[in-house]
Amino acid sequence: MGLPAVGFGWLAYVLWSLLAPIMSSASQVGAPALTAAVRAAAGMPGGMQHRLEEAFILANQTVEGVAACRELFAELDQPAERSLALTLYVPASGTQERRICSRGVAAFTAVGSRVTYLCRDFRRLAAPRATMTLVHEALHLAGLEEAPTHADALSSAEINDLVTSSCEL
Secondary structure (H helix, E strand, O other), rough: OOHHHHHHHHHHHHHHHHHHHHHHHHHHHHOOOOOOOEEEOOOOHHHHHHHHHHOOOOOOHHHHHHHHHHHHHOOOOHHHHHHHOOEEEEOOHHHHHOOOOHHOOEEOOOOOOOEEEEOOOHHHOHHHHHHHHHHHHHHHHHHOOOOOOOEEEEEEEHHHHHHHHOOOO
């Protein structure tokens, strides 16, 4: 049995009264901010977890505080904070370590993927390099393609240079 018309109207009015101020303030500042807590898979090795947490904080501070860094994401129509907040960081498997990480890669993902795999060597990176790596991978979630997989895209090294200069790392 449904609500009587008067009851439904009253319920709609109450909901509208509660939500209108929230919706109004959200539309003035854009989408609501996502939490800035790092999302890491269970079982992340301690040294890698520590480096990840440190780099994640610095990456958020950088994209928030450096306009040119934010612009890299804006060009892809994706807020930087959103790309960082949506990413789940996972340690690379043994097979991934042998096939991908052994080529000097610190982290990797696929374009549009919310999962970034961290290689064993990520924990040894200096803070600015680890931060640059997280921003680089977040750009892939935002849609940035990379050569040689995608024709006419920047190479990994070119993306690193772009992030380093734009984000002042």
